[in-house]
Amino acid sequence: MKLIMRKLFTLIVTLFIVSILAFLAFQVIPGDAAVAQLGVDATPESLAALRAEMGLDRPLPVRYADWLGQFLFGDMGKSHVHDRSVTELLGDRLIITGSLMGLSFLFTVGIALPVGLFTANRQRGSIHWAVTAASQVIMAVPPLFLGLVLTFLFAVVFRLFAPGVFVSHHDNLLGYLGYMLFPALAIALPKSAMTVRLIRSSVGSELGKDYVQTAVSRGRGSSAILRRHILPNIAVPVITFLTLTLIMTITDAIVVEQVFSIPGLGRLLISAIENRDYPVVQAIVVIIAAFVMVLHFLSDILCRAIDRRIVL
Amino acid sequence: MKRGFKGFALLVLALFALTVALGGCAGDRGVAPEDNNGPSETGNMPPVGAPIQGGEIIVGIAQDLGSSLDPHQMVAAGTAGIREVLFNVFEGLVKPTPDGELVPAVAEEFTVDGTLYTFTLRDGVTFHNGDLVTVDDIVYSIKRSADATSATTFVSALSVVTRVEAVDNRTVEIEIAEPDNEFLALLTVAIIPSGHGDHARNPVGTGPFRFVAHTLEESLVIERFDDYWGTPAYLDRVTFRIFAGGEAVVMALAAGSIDLASHLTADMVRQLPPDYYYLVGAMNLVQALYLNHAVEPLDNLLVRQALNYAADIQQIMDILSDGMGHPVGSSMYPAFARYFHEGLVDFYPHDPERARTLLAQAGFPDGFDLTITVPSVYTPHVITAEVLVQQFRAVGIDAVIELVEWTWWLSEVRGNRNFQSTVIGLDARSMTARAMLERFETGAGGNFINFSSEQFDETFALARAATDSDEQVRLYRELQEILVEEAANVYLQDLVNLVAINGRLTGFQFYPLYVMDMSTVHFVE
Numbered sequence: 083m084k085l086i087m088r089k090l091f092t093l094i095v096t097l098f099i100v101s102i103l104a105f106l107a108f109q110v111i112p113g114d115a116a117v118a119q120l121g122v123d124a125t126p127e128s129l130a131a132l133r134a135e136m137g138l139d140r141p142l143p144v145r146y147a148d149w150l151g152q153f154l155f156g157d158m159g160k161s162h163v164h165d166r167s168v169t170e171l172l173g174d175r176l177i178i179t180g181s182l183m184g185l186s187f188l189f190t191v192g193i194a195l196p197v198g199l200f201t202a203n204r205q206r207g208s209i210h211w212a213v214t215a216a217s218q219v220i221m222a223v224p225p226l227f228l229g230l231v232l233t234f235l236f237a238v239v240f241r242l243f244a245p246g247v248f249v250s251h252h253d254n255l256l257g258y259l260g261y262m263l264f265p266a267l268a269i270a271l272p273k274s275a276m277t278v279r280l281i282r283s284s285v286g287s288e289l290g291k292d293y294v295q296t297a298v299s300r301g302r303g304s305s306a307i308l309r310r311h312i313l314p315n316i317a318v319p320v321i322t323f324l325t326l327t328l329i330m331t332i333t334d335a336i337v338v339e340q341v342f343s344i345p346g347l348g349r350l351l352i353s354a355i356e357n358r359d360y361p362v363v364q365a366i367v368v369i370i371a372a373f374v375m376v377l378h379f380l381s382d383i384l385c386r387a388i389d390r391r392i393v394l
Numbered sequence: 395m396k397r398g399f400k401g402f403a404l405l406v407l408a409l410f411a412l413t414v415a416l417g418g419c420a421g422d423r424g425v426a427p428e429d430n431n432g433p434s435e436t437g438n439m440p441p442v443g444a445p446i447q448g449g450e451i452i453v454g455i456a457q458d459l460g461s462s463l464d465p466h467q468m469v470a471a472g473t474a475g476i477r478e479v480l481f482n483v484f485e486g487l488v489k490p491t492p493d494g495e496l497v498p499a500v501a502e503e504f505t506v507d508g509t510l511y512t513f514t515l516r517d518g519v520t521f522h523n524g525d526l527v528t529v530d531d532i533v534y535s536i537k538r539s540a541d542a543t544s545a546t547t548f549v550s551a552l553s554v555v556t557r558v559e560a561v562d563n564r565t566v567e568i569e570i571a572e573p574d575n576e577f578l579a580l581l582t583v584a585i586i587p588s589g590h591g592d593h594a595r596n597p598v599g600t601g602p603f604r605f606v607a608h609t610l611e612e613s614l615v616i617e618r619f620d621d622y623w624g625t626p627a628y629l630d631r632v633t634f635r636i637f638a639g640g641e642a643v644v645m646a647l648a649a650g651s652i653d654l655a656s657h658l659t660a661d662m663v664r665q666l667p668p669d670y671y672y673l674v675g676a677m678n679l680v681q682a683l684y685l686n687h688a689v690e691p692l693d694n695l696l697v698r699q700a701l702n703y704a705a706d707i708q709q710i711m712d713i714l715s716d717g718m719g720h721p722v723g724s725s726m727y728p729a730f731a732r733y734f735h736e737g738l739v740d741f742y743p744h745d746p747e748r749a750r751t752l753l754a755q756a757g758f759p760d761g762f763d764l765t766i767t768v769p770s771v772y773t774p775h776v777i778t779a780e781v782l783v784q785q786f787r788a789v790g791i792d793a794v795i796e797l798v799e800w801t802w803w804l805s806e807v808r809g810n811r812n813f814q815s816t817v818i819g820l821d822a823r824s825m826t827a828r829a830m831l832e833r834f835e836t837g838a839g840g841n842f843i844n845f846s847s848e849q850f851d852e853t854f855a856l857a858r859a860a861t862d863s864d865e866q867v868r869l870y871r872e873l874q875e876i877l878v879e880e881a882a883n884v885y886l887q888d889l890v891n892l893v894a895i896n897g898r899l900t901g902f903q904f905y906p907l908y909v910m911d912m913s914t915v916h917f918v919e
Contacts, residue, residue, distance in 0.1 A: 113805030122808060123823050125550060125839045129809075132546060164610060165462055165594045171610070230645070237649040244651030246454065246637050248612055340638040343646075345611040349638055353458055353611070358801055 115162035159361035179347035189270030198281030217275035229268035229341035284316040325381035440900040443918035454655035464593040465584035466539040466547040481909035484584035484599035494906040522604035529560035534588035576826040602913040628916030653896040675904035679819035683884035688844035696756035698881035702742035703749035718890035724874035727888040729906030761790030770797040
């Protein structure tokens, strides 16, 4: 309980600092929402009028305090660009980006764990070289490029899906999942390759250790050794690594959403930054920061449950 | 137009990856881009046949359409993407034709008497919500967009309106401050119903298509309006699909998931599958290396002339668009046919020797350092700047490119005039030739290059006051001459606009404006 309170306190303080930094970042870069909206033919008068309408003419601390006050009561404010509340803008996008991340994480784990564990015992020979080479190549391809290759292969050549013709989950859940399949793969493949390497090298370094030798000398089969002795020992680094992977999925999702024209959080974030739409950016930054911290917390708890020696 | 790397190189790479993936297995590999020097001409023809009534198409749009669908707000904000699409939904008292003429739309006819414009409402024009258009709606619409107290819907060019009044239930009088040959063009401003509440989200107009739905960053759907007063549209339904960038549009074209996309580059068109053709139009803008006259050494006429002689426009067009595009010479693009001064195109021929001599005369025998600020989202401008850097280097000018974000550009270059030179395309938002020239008047708000010429100001005042149309044309041409003689900017070209179209569709028409008219597009038998 004490632990949770402590973590919660850290979370709130960190989010507070993150929100201030995000806010200040908008003061450093030139241009504001009024400039972005009115474009090339803006006049000083129209800019001043729009700034007043958006409340941008007020001093910085006042604007921040105003935003924070609203945010604490669950009101994320209104977008400067879109004629909608931030809550309304985020709703569907959280689901879309969330499911994209979830799906790609499933693929990452679903590919990496079986491949990693089944080939872990083979630290030399043809399978070893095949897996090493394949993971090396796939790891080196950034999701952006992989996304384009996948689109070209499965949309242009095999015509399995129509690129850019995003199917909303409101209209057709199956079609939606079908559309998200390839973006999720584009994110998951390099990550699963990395995870396979981690699993294989962790198992490899454990294999040489004394406790494994002892188990071998006691006549245990290799799969039993892997399951009973090695797995618990490599679980902690693998879980920590997967947590980081899941966190990195956010940035990959932002990139891949551009390639596949998915109306998710990433596209909104990028357009909001371009348009200096700070209520939207603030909300997304705080949500991502909170997500990262909660994930770390959960991963810590999980690792502690596996290995009692870990002090939180 | 969004940021991006070269789509062509990309597809070659993708093809390479594909070759690796398929490991040499034989079979149909889909569409292989051909390494030729330009979009191939074979099979590049619109289909011929009897038009089919009905059908649905998907149009790819490579930029976010923004937020508000309020037509007055769109004009005020200059958000080109959404204006281009909703051209199909809204009409003004008059509307433009593909030839750039203005024809009566919501108004049946009009008379002009000096400063007084009298419009007669066309009988039986209905809004998409079923209501008949009344003179009150017209008065409301004009007043709304001429209202300077509203920051977002105010169309500043309409501030010359002094009186809008319904004389009877079919006649509206509009009076302006001084006679103005180009005022009529402003009355393309949309007529919207006065009683309607939500123009931003649920727009209602009188055009050949009615608005159906808009999902942010996803799509915008319009359907044919069956009670349209004029020639009805062919298509039942048009869905504008919003893509995150040009490359995504190219992929969608290659996969056949969209029927039409405009603002493509020559590179993109080269990758078109065989069942598409493309049309060549113009972007209707003046692309130039705009020079800040308030900073050294660009305040020196000889230096500006040297830059003009150093630039090789043909080479830029060759590299950028396989030679397509139209050199402009001055601040007017060819679609303004009456005003465009073709004779100025070759005013500064490519002459590096002359450029070096001028630089020496100006006191820069060893050249100087030049910064070219370019918004990174506009790939054609970035490529142009890269070519210019090479061309300037040849005469000893050491130019560097500073890539900035678009809002950054708006704020620092356009707003604070804190730059040396910049490559950008400027268009005429108010659809008048004057809009191309008025920004160079001394002290004008839009004069971000700090141009100042007494001769220009005097001539511009005469042109503004001219009531005789031929006289005005002559003065506008004179203004263009002054800009060129002063080497105000390094004028380059009106960029090419390539439109890819499904081989079963035809009827697409270019306008001298940034619009996409869907009413004439149709399938053929």
